[in-house]
Amino acid sequence: MLWLLAHDQYALLGRGGVAREVWKLYFHWYGTLRHGSFPAGDHLWQYPPGAGAVLLSPALLPGLTYFQAFVTLTLLTDAAITLVLARVGTRPGRSLRGAALWTAGLPLLLHIPLARYDVQVTAFAVISLLTMSRSRHMSGVFAALGALVKVWPALALIGTPRGRSTREAWTAAAVTAVTLLSLLAALFRHPFDFLRQQGGRGVQIESLGGTVLMFARRAGWPGHTHYQYGAVEFVGPHVHTVALCSLVLTAVAFALLLLWRMRNRRWTPATPYDAALAAVLLFTVTSRVISPQYMIWLIGLAAVCLTSRHTTQRPVALLVLAATAVSVVEYPAYYGDVINSTWAGCLLMLVRNTLLTSAAVVSFIRLWRSGRPLVERTKAGTPPRNPHEIPAVFRTDG
Template sequence: MNRLRVNCGPVLGVTVLWLSTRALMLWLLVDESAPVLGGGSVAREVWRLYSHWYDVLAHGSFPTHDTLWQYPPGAGPVLLAPGLLPWLTYFQAFVLLTLAVDAVVTAALVRAGRRPGRSLLGAGLWTGGLPLLLHLPLARYDVQVTALAVLSLLALGRSPRAGGLCGVFGALGALVKVWPALVLLGTPRGRVTRGAWRWAAAAGTASLGALTLSFEHPLSFLREQGGRGVQIESLGGTVLNLARHAGWPGRACYQYGAVELAGPHVHAVATVSLGLTVLAFALLVLWRVRARRWSQATPFDAALCAVLLFTVTSRVISPQYMIWLIGLAAVCLTSRHTGQRPVAALVLAATALSTAVFPMDYHEVVDGTWRGCLLMLARNGVLAAAAVLSFVRLWRSTRQDEKTVQTTEPRLDSDRLPDRALSLS
């Protein structure tokens, strides 16, 4: 009986924390008219923009000639899902489904954390970390995207032989918002990787084919995505915003669904950002080639590192991107072998700073005041530090010498170990 109480205690704690924090997030969403909460700008994206796209999608076409539509075709079914609850308004149905997906992610992290050798810290981080963004997660569909990435990694963590399921979830996530494809980067070498990538290719092709047959203009997003500039919240945007105090004549303007900076040298900054993204990808490929040791946590750590690097080097670092990082950091913390614990702490710090930026002091950032610039410098500085630290720790964790490997845990090589040895439970 005592043992049962010990096992159920942390789970009960996570449940109570989830219920209380989500109630608070709902309250903030309903009563968000205060300027410090964005003055209604957070929820407006759902009831105005998502609802409009729902009407277009319901007529069998993706939005065309819409500069705000910059998402892969997999986003269509997600935005149509609130139609499954016709007795509610679109806004109410969207929020309810987002909460349901949030609960699924929490339950999956709890289940993973209760297995032998695992930890419930991941469930705690997701449950307690998401409210740092206030009510924003309930008014964006990034929770749904993150859920697919989390389920993909947890499927692989249950057993490397579940690489097929990992690949399917990863491909579905990539069709919704591209970045979940990065979760396949750290799959163990051998048949696990081949299986995951093969299933990902099959599921992605089949899903894209089905969407192409069901809707017109499935690739219309490519036209608008390529036209984006430098968002004010990106690393490049922070540099340009600081340059305004040194006489740079640029200005902030609303375009492509975000506040971007326009003026001299913006194109050069965007090109540098793209170059840094290419460099980040090259570093990840180099890591993959040089890595010699896979632990239980390596796929999780690699996913967090990859998304961090791509986020930091992006021309756009919207506050909802932190939802992705919280979810991946939570998966890392389900394993006691992860090397990303300090990175997870930095992600939480960056999340809190993101909320200080938007919605709390966004006008300061847009106006380019010293307060706004320093807030962005702090948020992006913490994110950059997290990305560098994440890559360094990932590199070191997979480059240990053979003597160290033998004294810790066996390498995970799916072509050499027998099936029984492949279980990560």
């Protein structure tokens, strides 16, 4: 991955476009943040205030350039995630498959993870989930820290068992979020300007809605692509309708997750992990934006699921890996085809987004079924998925 980052001028690696995000855009924001202000009126700044701390972190390594320091810290974070997954995987009833998935899955994205701060965000979610069984308070703190950087890690708490566990984790998260937001608001100017920029986003070409518009373009739709809000988006008739449909689907996904929480009657050690992966998948596929770096989140959460022998998400992890492999074919290698909606670009996005949608559907269905009591599933003709779900008195494996 480091070698690819050092040679990213090749056409198939994006001609330097991947690394440019750090040494140009992040460094520009770094200069603004150092002067005590978040980027105000910058339509590219669409991140919660906690992102500022991550972008300022390269200052901790003064002997390096900003780019070198950013990549070094990303590598250290990657190592920390691997270490945590491996340490948890050696405990009784756990598995090293999670550490193996993270180690083998991340390089499928080539050098993209080293030139984005999504590895750091994923670390907060991974640690939040893996500390949940020992300290609900710390789990809530890490989920809040991640949410302040990029919102989605808050979904790590959606699978906390009802009752005291939920109250402890969510209260710790709320107190942490309010405290740090107040601190950032006191230290920096314009901490909430990102809300205005985020609300103006349209339909990115790599989203599910973008795939629909790509095929519509091939059929004669008069719209076109335009770079805005930090991504290539579609502009033209009916784009607003497609964006609205995405928001409606996101609301439906949220309703389904709430319904699952209310109806779920069985929590296993893996339920919080499985629920987090299902939730992030649902919100990803219904989003107006699905950038390749989003796959880092899914690989990290799938890795957490695989640390538990009780997980129901093994097939989902394979679908995530397949979608990841396709993602780096469309970006950066064939991004021009995706932008111009050629048949190659259309088919690549269709395959990637079909894999992601399939992963989301399978993930939620398996999560839903795992919440039914064993007796109820047996009566319905659904056998247990692994021997750990079988009461000891019925086991034949000794």
